[in-house]
Amino acid sequence: MPTEVVVRGSYAAFQRPERGTVRATLALEGPTLQPVYDQVVASLEAVRGSVKQLHDPEAGPVTWWSTQQVRTWARRPWNNEGKQLPLVHHASVGLEVKFRDFTELTRWVGRHVVATPGFALDGVAWALTEKRRAELERTVRTRAVQDAARRAQEYADALGLGPVRPVAIADAGMLGEGIAPTSLAAVAFSRASAGKESGGVELQLTPEDIKVAADVDARFVAGG
Numbered sequence: 001m002p003t004e005v006v007v008r009g010s011y012a013a014f015q016r017p018e019r020g021t022v023r024a025t026l027a028l029e030g031p032t033l034q035p036v037y038d039q040v041v042a043s044l045e046a047v048r049g050s051v052k053q054l055h056d057p058e059a060g061p062v063t064w065w066s067t068q069q070v071r072t073w074a075r076r077p078w079n080n081e082g083k084q085l086p087l088v089h090h091a092s093v094g095l096e097v098k099f100r101d102f103t104e105l106t107r108w109v110g111r112h113v114v115a116t117p118g119f120a121l122d123g124v125a126w127a128l129t130e131k132r133r134a135e136l137e138r139t140v141r142t143r144a145v146q147d148a149a150r151r152a153q154e155y156a157d158a159l160g161l162g163p164v165r166p167v168a169i170a171d172a173g174m175l176g177e178g179i180a181p182t183s184l185a186a187v188a189f190s191r192a193s194a195g196k197e198s199g200g201v202e203l204q205l206t207p208e209d210i211k212v213a214a215d216v217d218a219r220f221v222a223g224g
Contacts, residue, residue: 002221005155005164008172009148011140012213017126019063020099020207022109027092028118033072040070040091043116050108051097061101068094092118106205126207133212140214145169148218161222172215 026043030036044067054062070093077085099105105124112119128136152164168175 001223003156003159003161003223005152005220005222006175007148007151007155007218007220009144009146009151009216009218010213011143011147012211013136013140013143014209014211015128015132015136017102017207017210018100018129018132019127020102020105020205021125021127022097022099022105023094023122023125024097024109024112025092025094025120025122026116026118027090027120029088029090031086031088033074033089033091036089037070037072037091039117040093043118044070044093044095046116047095047112047119050112054104054108061099061104062097063100064098066096094122102205102207109205124205124207126210128210136212137214140212141216144214144216145218148216149220152218152220152222156220156222159223164220164222166218166220168219170217172217175217175219 024047026040026047028036028039028043048067051062051065054060055065057063070091072089072091074087074089076087079085097108099108109121113121127133148169149164149166152166156162156164
């Protein structure tokens with residue numbers, strides 16, 4: 001009678017990021033709305049102008065960018081004695097700028113942090129291009145399946161069962177009753193954080209490698 005061998009195969013690959021998307025906010029406040037709004041709009045125009053000079057969808061250094069609408073609101077704060085203070089008016093707008101040149105990304109952020117009123121860096125999202133991500137997905141899925149086959153054969157060899165034959169493969173955790181055995185491996189992505197939070201946000205513009213990993217469950221039979 002054949003012996004069943006069920007294993008999990010895994011593989012991970014690491015790749016330097018190819019794109020970095022800056023996420024920033026322009027935000028100011030003051031006792032009256034119009035000056036606050038006008039200054040945020042002026043800062044936004046300065047940022048847009050600098051982005052347009054760098055924007056080239058193919059060659060970069062900026063390959064894509066987007067801005068939101070300017071948002072305004074007002075609130076009446078309280079002091080530490082419980083007294084309500086005069087209205088404070090706020091204006092803010094969010095923006096995203098995708099770079100392929102990380103040196104230029106750092107320069108651009110540093111320039112606006114220093115020179116643009118209200119500019120605050122919220123973070124940087126590091127990523128791969130769609131083409132490279134798809135290539136890595138295929139690679140890690142293939143290697144995860146190969147790892148599963150190797151593990152199964154090692155178990156069979158330890159028992160003297162001879163060559164193993166695959167009968168099912170599925171995403172990790174899905175090899176059970178009623179689950180189709182032909183689904184592809186699950187692929188997980190882990191991206192380096194742009195910084196860490198400790199009372200405030202400390203941002204680091206040097207990316208770490210992106211991890212692309214896959215796990216598969218497989219069922220084999222041997223002997224019999």
